[in-house]
Amino acid sequence: MSEELSKVLDHIEKIGELGDLADVEPTSHVIAVENALRADEPRPSLPAEVALESAPEADLGGFRVPSPGPAPA
Amino acid sequence: MSEALSLSAAAAAAGVRAGELDPAELWHGFRTRAAGDDCNAFVWVAPDGEPPAIERDAPLAGVPVAVKDLFCTKGVPSQAGSRILAGYRPPYDATSVERLNAAGAPLLAKTNQDEFAMGSSTENSAYGPTLNPWDRARVPGGSSGGSAAAVAAGSAPWAIGTDTGGSIRQPAALCGIVGLKPTYGAISRYGMIAFASSLDQAGPLTRDVTDAALLLGAMVGKDPCDSTSVGLPEPVRLPSRSDLRGVRLGVPEELTGEGIEPGVLASFDATLDVARELGATVEPCRLPHAPHALSAYYLIAPAEASSNLARYDGVRYGFRADGARDLLHMYTETREHGFGAEVKRRIMLGTYALSSGYYDAYYGRAQKVRTRISEDFKAAWERFDFIATPTAPSVAFELGAKTADPLAMYLNDFCTVPMSLAGIPGISIPSGLSEGLPVGFQLAGPAFSENALLDAAYAVEGAIGFDAAPWRRAA
DSSP states (O other), rough: OHHHHHHHHHHHHGGGGOOOOOTTTOOOOOOOOOOOOOOOOOOOOOOOOHTTTTTTSSSSSSSOOOOOOOOOO | HEEEEEEHHHHHHHHTTTSSSOOOHHHHHHHHHHOOOSSSOEEEEESSSOOOOTTTTTTTTTOOEEEEEOOTTTTBBOOTOOOGGGTTOOOOOOOHHHHHHTTTTTEEEEEOOSGGOOOSSSSSSTTOOOBBBTBTOOOOSSSSHHHHHHTTTTTTEEEEEESSSSTTTHHHHHSSSEEEOOTTSOOOOTTBOOSSTTTTTEEESSSSSSHHHHHHHHOOBTTTTTTTTTOSSSSSOOOOHHHHHHHHEEGGGGSTTTTTTTHHHHHHHHHEEEHTTTEEEEEEEOOOOGGGGGHHHHHHHHHHHHHHGGGSSSSSSSSSSSSSSHHHHHHHHHHHHHHHHHHHHHHHHHHHSSTTTIIIIIIIIHHHHHHHHHHHHHHHHTOOOOEEEESSSSSSSSSTTSSTOHHHHHHHGTTTHHHHTOOOEEEEEEEETTTTTTEEEEEOOTOOHHHHHHHHHHHHHHHHOOOOOOOHHHO
């Protein structure tokens, strides 16, 4: 994989050929939009048992995961 | 019945509304075809049984739709071509799916794709590659290759897909059908499994331009669940234009020269002649930063992906590796066995591009190049109504031909990525055949110009008279 990635990076490096871009504004969003705001009103959410249905392992109303292991010394 | 199945979706919808076609027969006919598909276009097909109840006078009148597996569908597997989402059945529908249902298009099937939409051949799927119905030894393009193959094979009347750097337009081109990537924000991304959020857009893959307009019209709109969605300024009209009088087409030197197959260029040039005959003026133009679009794209998209894909940790849904020693080991084992090679490649590229010390040289610079590319298009719109290019540099290639060389695979997106970076709409229509395989012609327009773009594409489509149906050719 390192050889493949090197080849891709060599191509990507060509972006350096464009010279100085110091006064170019980086794109943050492609379409001009106003702030998208809405009223902050409570709405029903997914019931916990539905949200847990897809979990590889659920227990006691939560997602069950392996122990994080011993605390770092 | 097979006659009804060979109608365009718009014609079938009209038939249902006129009482000449039974939507239940349409449903059973396409369901049977989808279940018997031999291109591996589908990863799930609706079970046999009662067709969903539909309103005959709904806009889409019961014409069923195939949906890329990237869209969440309530209670139906939504795996995005990835092993890490094996067995995932979302508890909700994507807004696009919900809108199509509400407009009277029931879910026919889920279509195969490159894992998380990362690829241009649909070979990067954990569920096996999709084959091109024109030649089953070749790829259908990607990443929406299942949707494109399903429509080209006639096993779905129409389909939706997603396009981040060309993933609707390029497979549409390679399968000889129509594919439209709308303006960024025209369609809600809610419920689309995220790849690169600043680029991802849903759109239609259809047999003709009228079908694309009809399906697009049912999908667009602002959605409170996606704060980047804005909809379109006016309703989508069905295209009706039969000439291109007064239309100015720009042909960018940077996207129509080196790297494009001679057969593809010949079809492209012939289509420009068609446009001239229809009354368009065709002139060369420049998009000086377009040659750097691919580099910028392969920094920005992987950077966003590396962040979006951090959610796959084996905790809340999908695949979890067994036998982990502890939590961290569970995360790493789940990702090691759940993600395919291309996804791992992109996550590594993305984290590299974002890493401290490289951020300015890579990600920061790519976003500046993106600005330059948008400016190139803005300058072009002062002289031209649309930009015309080939959609893909080659016709459909053989399975396996580019899997060992990621860069060669990435170059498939050469002509489609600039529009994605600029957030502007692009449509691919079939322009003819080269070596017996379809070639795509791309038209791109300013942001929110969908109606004009569809009209222009419709005029060209009518003059070309391409039959997007390999099964009819074989018969």
